[in-house]
Amino acid sequence: MNSNCTLKASLLIAITTIGALRAAPTETRSESETVKLFARESTITVLGRKAKVAALTQSNEEQGYSPEEVKGFHVEVVNQLPVPTSIHWHGLVLPNLMDGVPFVTQDPIPPGGSRRYNFPLQQSGSYWMHSHYGLQEQQLLSAPMVIRSPKQSKAADAEFTVMLSDFSFTSSKDILKGLTGKKSAMNGKNRDTMSDSQPMSTAGQKESLVVQQWDETSKRLVAREVQAAAPDIDVKYNALLANRRTIDDPQVFEAKPGQSVLLRLMAAASATNFFIDTGKLDATIVATDGEDVQPLKGNFFQLSLAQRLDLLVTIPETGGVFPILALGEGASLQTGVLLSTPGTKIPKRPLALRPQRKMGGLDNTQEIHLRAKEPLADKPVQRSLPSVLGGDMMTYTWTINGATYPNRNSLNVKEGERVELVILNKTGMSHPMHLHGHVFEVTEIDGQKITGAKRDTILIPPKSTIKVAFDANNPGVWAYHCHILYHLATGMFTVLKYENADTKYWRPDGTPSELENPLELNNATAFWKEMTVGLIAPSEPAISR
Incomplete structure (x- = not known):
């Protein structure tokens, strides 16, 4: 007990000292206006098996942060991991020193330390946040971020956020060693485990693949099966995740017949591009990376890693269950969510009913048809x-x-x-x-x-x-x-x-020090929770939801 008290006292001194490393906020904010985001360990279930991952959560366990544009961005990142970290606010136009990139715009946040980020918001829409330190993004140290505005609230009758990730039971450190030829770390592992970190290539051999094509008659983006060489992909993953859930346990979103629904899709994977299949629901692209575009229709879309895609769908008056699938490029892995109307019986394995066909590669088919709703002002390139x-x-x-x-x-x-x-x-x-x-x-x-x-x-x-x-x-x-x-x-x-x-x-x-400090998930959060109790006050979300 005495040793714990001594260690707590040491931690208090350390945390107070670390405060000097924080960036000076752009303006003074009260504690009630600042949301604390904790970088901590978490547990998810992947194909029936428990797995330790990382997470960015508020004190109430809510993933990420959804600020209101008019109120600005006010966050304190608290590092409860045993190694340094740094969080980047992906897609935001913000002051340079608020960007969250270690050894570029700030020093890493040490274990037990925290850093505040305060700045005005210039955008609204679909964004996300993730670690920019080492390989922590592969360990799911990421979260969604939807910036609210009056314009955003009128986009549809209902909206749902779907964050897509890739998952391997092989550690990110060993995946990288496998890719760079350092196989010694894989010794003693069975062939199935080793294959998780092997580069995949078919060396030009043609096979049956599903790709996106433009249907000129209907002016829509559709899926077609072709004979082609599979794209090179870096990692063979065990599973794809939608909101941290696998295909055998999809999240169900309830929507009423006739409602318009905005789907905010975020590709938060580490090495996987996606195709999005809306099945029986016709969908319209209304925004990319948080920026409005001219409507583009279809039911089969491309979503590259780190991009966001806002799709507008309408639930049929007859109701039912409507799978929204995310399919991994160059593989047959899939994940997804369900849109369901009240009272509809959901099948036991609702997403596994669709054949798991192998996907082809993303290309420029969709990009060349997209048009900005508000283009840049006409100006010559300088x-x-x-x-x-x-x-x-x-x-x-x-x-x-x-x-x-x-x-x-x-x-x-x-x-x-x-x-x-x-x-x-x-x-x-x-x-x-x-x-x-x-x-x-x-x-x-x-x-x-x-x-x-x-x-x-x-x-x-x-x-x-x-x-x-x-x-x-x-x-x-x-x-x-x-x-x-x-x-x-x-x-x-x-x-x-x-x-x-x-x-x-x-x-x-x-930068090399980031790979020298890999995140080993070993219940470190429980240690930090115990040792920092009373030192770091919990916070409530700044925005009611």
């Missing part, structure tokens, strides 16, 4: 920056402009410029490229000029070239990288740097 994506599965080294990170290379801009980013993918794999702190517009796909969707993440298919444009109006040092976690970890990362930007936190030499 700076064009090359972004050449390189690397291969054999060496498992991934580059931007011929270099692997960490390095001190940067894409340089001046405030006020209209900037064009020319992204050329020279590899045989797709890369979902994410630019922090900005919204860009897709302006050209393989030579075809368009006034495309506004995004923060764009998928670049193999051998494809896509141009995007944005206004350089948010000074700082901003991360730009492939969002496949294992590509990022092996070099496909750089920064967009404004002239005269403050670079005090940009320390590329610190």
Whole structure:
């Protein structure tokens, strides 16, 4: 008992000291207005088996945070994990030092420490948050974030958020070792377990695959079966998750006959792109990455890793049960949720009734038909920056402009410029490229000029070239990288740097330490809960729901 008291006293001193590491808030906020988000351990059930993962929850166990645009963003991240962490607010246009990228915009949050994030909100819609430290994203240290506004509340009669993830019983550390050829860590494991971390490739052999196509007659996006070579994928996963649940135990959302329903789909996976199958329900894309687009109809959609897709559907007057499936690219894994009307009997295995066919690769079919509802103002490009994506599965080294990170290379801009980013993918794999702190517009796909969707993440298919444009109006040092976690970890990362930007936190030499501090899930949260009781006060959500 005395040793516990001594350790608690030490922790109190440590936590007080750590407070000096917090970024100064942009404005003073009372405790009641600040939501505490705890990075902690959690347990989920995957195919009937208990698994330890990480989570970002409020004190009432609610996942993530949904602020109101007019009230701004006011969060304190409390690290209850045994290793450092750092949380990024994906898709938000925010002050640079609030972006949550370790060794770029801040120092990592140490175990037992916390950091506050306060800034005004400029957007509303579907966003998400995730760890940007090491491989913690694979351990599900992520959560949804829907920014509320009066416009958003009028979008449909009902709305539901569906966060998609990929899951392996193999640790993220061992997955990376397998991909980079360090097989010694896999010794003693059976073949089934080892296969979870092997790169997958069919070397060009054709097979029956389901892909997305544009139906010119009906002007819709549809599914078609073709003979083609399967896409390369990095990891063979044990399961895909929808709101942390597997296909054998889907979440059921209740909606009334005749209601319009907005589905906020978020691809929070680490290495999986998705196809979204709405089955009998016709759906309309109304927003991508939180930005409104001209309506685009169909029942089979592409959702690249880290992107968000808002789909509007209408429940038939006859009622029933309507599966919404998410299918993994290059695999036959699937997950999903159910839309059900009151009183409808739900089958025992409602999502397993559909044949598990193998999916093909994502491409530009959907992207080339998307149009921004409010395009960027017409303005000539004042700076064009090359972004050449390189690397291969054999060496498992991934580059931007011929270099692997960490390095001190940067894409340089001046405030006020209209900037064009020319992204050329020279590899045989797709890369979902994410630019922090900005919204860009897709302006050209393989030579075809368009006034495309506004995004923060764009998928670049193999051998494809896509141009995007944005206004350089948010000074700082901003991360730009492939969002496949294992590509990022092996070099496909750089920064967009404004002239005269403050670079005090940009320390590329610190990046390797992230992989040297892997998150080992071993009931550490219970330890921190016990040892910090009375030291970190619980908080209530700032917004009533």
